[in-house]
Amino acid sequence: MPEFRTVAQLSELEPGSLKHVEIDDDTEICLANVDGTVYAINGQCTHEGGPLGEGELDGTTVMCPWHGGEFNVTTGEVVGPPPEENEKTFEVRVEGDDIKVALD
Numbered sequence: 150m151p152e153f154r155t156v157a158q159l160s161e162l163e164p165g166s167l168k169h170v171e172i173d174d175d176t177e178i179c180l181a182n183v184d185g186t187v188y189a190i191n192g193q194c195t196h197e198g199g200p201l202g203e204g205e206l207d208g209t210t211v212m213c214p215w216h217g218g219e220f221n222v223t224t225g226e227v228v229g230p231p232p233e234e235n236e237k238t239f240e241v242r243v244e245g246d247d248i249k250v251a252l253d
Contacts, residue, residue, distance in 0.1 A: 151251035158246045169202025181222040188222040189239040189250045196232040
């Protein structure tokens with residue numbers, strides 16, 4: 150069973166916004182609030198490691214701020230080049246104001 154860890158507060162993530170979260174020294178996550186539902190994908194672009202949480206969110210699509218690669222935040226799938234590899238997704242639970250992400 151995965152461990153759920155609190156990574157942010159819901160009050161820090163307005164609908165339509167992104168947040169870059171670093172957990173420990175080796176895990177970065179991009180949180181996305183799509184119409185009140187929070188999603189989490191790997192925080193580094195699979196193209197060249199750009200910080201997805203510092204990009205732009207348009208509906209369910211996040212655009213990397215470095216080279217414009219696009220990913221669906223609900224599935225992690227690439228929807229626009231240059232990335233060719235999908236992003237890992239994480240299960241999310243919201244308990245009160247806590248955003249919790251399942252970590253392996």
